[in-house]
Amino acid sequence: MTSSRQRDKTRVRRVPERGIYDKDAVYEILDAGFVCHLGYTASHGPVVLPTLYGRLDDTVYVHGSPAAGMFRNAESPAVCLTVTHVDGIVLARSLFHHSMNYRSVVVLGNAEKIKDPDEMMLGLKAVTDNIAPGRWDDARGPNDDELRQTDVFKLEIANCSAKVRTGPPGDDEEDYDLDIWAGVMPLSQVAGELIPDPRLKAGVDVPEYL
Amino acid sequence: MTSSRQRDKTRVRRVPERGIYDKDAVYEILDAGFVCHLGYTASHGPVVLPTLYGRLDDTVYVHGSPAAGMFRNAESPAVCLTVTHVDGIVLARSLFHHSMNYRSVVVLGNAEKIKDPDEMMLGLKAVTDNIAPGRWDDARGPNDDELRQTDVFKLEIANCSAKVRTGPPGDDEEDYDLDIWAGVMPLSQVAGELIPDPRLKAGVDVPEYL
Numbered sequence: 001m002t003s004s005r006q007r008d009k010t011r012v013r014r015v016p017e018r019g020i021y022d023k024d025a026v027y028e029i030l031d032a033g034f035v036c037h038l039g040y041t042a043s044h045g046p047v048v049l050p051t052l053y054g055r056l057d058d059t060v061y062v063h064g065s066p067a068a069g070m071f072r073n074a075e076s077p078a079v080c081l082t083v084t085h086v087d088g089i090v091l092a093r094s095l096f097h098h099s100m101n102y103r104s105v106v107v108l109g110n111a112e113k114i115k116d117p118d119e120m121m122l123g124l125k126a127v128t129d130n131i132a133p134g135r136w137d138d139a140r141g142p143n144d145d146e147l148r149q150t151d152v153f154k155l156e157i158a159n160c161s162a163k164v165r166t167g168p169p170g171d172d173e174e175d176y177d178l179d180i181w182a183g184v185m186p187l188s189q190v191a192g193e194l195i196p197d198p199r200l201k202a203g204v205d206v207p208e209y210l
Numbered sequence: 211m212t213s214s215r216q217r218d219k220t221r222v223r224r225v226p227e228r229g230i231y232d233k234d235a236v237y238e239i240l241d242a243g244f245v246c247h248l249g250y251t252a253s254h255g256p257v258v259l260p261t262l263y264g265r266l267d268d269t270v271y272v273h274g275s276p277a278a279g280m281f282r283n284a285e286s287p288a289v290c291l292t293v294t295h296v297d298g299i300v301l302a303r304s305l306f307h308h309s310m311n312y313r314s315v316v317v318l319g320n321a322e323k324i325k326d327p328d329e330m331m332l333g334l335k336a337v338t339d340n341i342a343p344g345r346w347d348d349a350r351g352p353n354d355d356e357l358r359q360t361d362v363f364k365l366e367i368a369n370c371s372a373k374v375r376t377g378p379p380g381d382d383e384e385d386y387d388l389d390i391w392a393g394v395m396p397l398s399q400v401a402g403e404l405i406p407d408p409r410l411k412a413g414v415d416v417p418e419y420l
Contacts, residue, residue, distance in 0.1 A: 035294065035296050035310065035312075037249075037258050037292060037294070038258070039247075039249035039256040039257065039290070040256050041251050041255065041256050044318070045251065045288035045289075045290065045318065046249040046250050046251050046256055046288060046289060046290045047249065047290050047316075047318075048247050048248070048258050048290045048291075048292040048316070049316070050292065050294040050296075050312060050314055052310065078255035078256060079255075079256060080255065080256045080257050080258045081258075082247060082258040082259065082260065084245065084247070084260040086245050086260075086399070088405075089244075089341055089342060091342060091345065091349075091420070093349060093350055094349060094351075094352070094356070095334065095338055095345070095346065095349045095350065095351055095352055096350075096352050096353075096356040096359075096360070098338065098341065098342075098345070098349070100245065100262065100341075102245075102260065104259075104260050106257075106258070106259070108254070108257075124305065128305055128308065131299055131308065131310075132299060132301060132308075132395075135301065135305070135308070136305065138390060138391075139301075139302065139303060139304060139305045139308070139390055140303055140304040140305065140306075140385060140388060140390065141304075141305055142304070142305055142306050143306075146304070146306040149306075150306070168405070168407040168408060168409070169407055175350060176409050176411070177411065178350060178411070179411060179413075179414050180348060180349055180350065180414065181348075181410065181414050181415065181416050181417055181420070182406070182407040182409075182410055183404055183405050183406040183407045183410065184404070184405040184407075185342075185401050185402075185404055185405075185420065186401065186402035186403070186404075186405060187399055187400070187401055187402070188399070188400060188402065189296070189397055189398070189399050189400075190397070190398060190399075190400050191395050191396065192395075192396035192397070193396070194393055194394070194395055194396075195298075195393050195394040195395075195396060196391070196392075196393040197379055197392040197393045197394075198378060199378070199386050199392075200391065200392055200393065201386070201387065201388070201389060203389075204389050204390065204391050205391065206391050207391055210301070210395065
């Protein structure tokens, strides 16, 4: 239910071919999210898993536990890191032109397992800052034992592209006269009221950054 | 920042090994969404793209345009279809135990390109019903030319698993006494007010199903 006409409206930006503006667009979309879908090729075929991530300059950091078998024992697996924000359902007059409004980024490359403890901390901070800015300085930091149980991978943002669709449906000209409602149902992700841990220590207030 | 303790709390359900209850859990998660992340292996490596989908019984349907080069010309590509609902950010006292609450399903298998026009319509209806129930009977249906421009793939829900994390953080016992706020920031996807197409024909009301 996509068409060439719809695709014309979809701005596809490839980096670095189209310059720094494009990379800014990629960064903006990456920074607007914190869960990516990370794809890699396992022995039995492709695998896609939701994963927390964070960006620092030209690098995306993801983390996983060695025990979880992420990437098995690969040190530098080929991956595709995809981040998607669904902004709305596009209800066209024709079923064919139904679509969604979204912002999406794809980063291709080889994820590299970080071995240097300082760099690991940098990556973990990027992930934490992306989830809850300010949390890094507030929560108890990782100890050596915890760091040993943590894998952090980095992926360079080089071979990447952004795709954005916005606006109303694009129907065939002859369909605009049909008595069918058309438009967009906007969607967004919202945060609800914070739920304190039942075991929260008495007298501990919600920090300002939350 | 996951740990074995956290993973113990994560219910992993594998189907069909763990029976029909598990499959119901998979269906429930699939039916609660409409955008999947579909992974496949291209010549240069793994690719993950956001894609609309719909479920009918034991089958997930996805669609793509032949021109978009989805799966290139593969008739039966190995895929991983992943659906994730992010329900909240889990703010633990230790950075290590930070996590997210989510419901996720992974379906592995070979997607099969549908050739029978009636079966294509069935698949397209499943996708449409998943986006906007009631829309299928209201919008203008696809004509032969549009069907020729549309690819519909089906994927059997057989080799699949669901993963769910709910509830408060799971901190190390000694950390519960720290003066650090802990809890969950709930997240949900909400629909905003419908935005009518600027070219909406005068007198056409919003249908009840929307």
